[in-house]
Amino acid sequence: MTWRCAAAVLVAALLGGCAQPIAGTATWPGERLEKAVLTAADFPSGVQYDRIAREPGQADGAGAPPAMLSKPAGCSDGLTRVIAESAERGPGSAAEYLVAYDGARVVMTVLTWRLDLDKLAAVADRCARFETFFDPSTPGIPMTTTRLETPRADALVYEQTMRLGDTPASVYFSFENVGDMAVFGIAFPTPNTSISVKGTLPQTFLDIAAKQAERTRST
Secondary structure, three states: OOOOOHHHHHOOOOOOOOOOOOOOOOOOHHHHHHHHHOOOHHHHOOOOEEEOOOOOOEEEEEEOOOOEEEEOOOOOOOOHHHHHHHOOOOOOOEHHHHEEEEEEEEEEEHHHHHHHHHHHHHHHHHOOOOEEOOOOOOEEEEEEEEOOOOOOOOHHHHEEEEEEOOOOEEEEEEEEEEOOEEEEEEEEEEEEEOOOEEEOOOOOHHHHHHHEEEEEEEO
């Protein structure tokens, strides 16, 4: 559930996601949660799929770099803080996995509790345009947060773009409540020629988010 590293990852030229996959097959408590999660069989052959293991009860952002400074304040980690405020932690509260294509690296999380979509939307609106800073004495880096349209009206999907000089770089976020559960994800445009299957953003991310929401809805 670590989101605050998105800005730092953009600055680092989008060299991977915040979470690291754990090799092997994890055991996840919670029968319903397990049934709701997409598996490697749900993706094309050749796509990298890894379940991500976290310590039960681990705080959001644990081990991640601190949030960058921003103007307005709180925009660089605003989504993280909204999720943390309502988070339920412990075994069986969430399941997380990584899916990687050549061109798209996606981390999806399925929750056994609901997200506060109103607060997430309010943060995104407040931070539609903001600046991040490595240091208060350095020039700000302009960023924008733009909502994308999806067929599912209740889903919140955003493109967050950082502009370093003349070079824009974007990451994508998705948040959705599905009954008494929720799904959220983040996607990075990450080339990886060792993976045979191509992915394009935002479409690959939108397809995965929609498929995960439908699987969750059917459990």
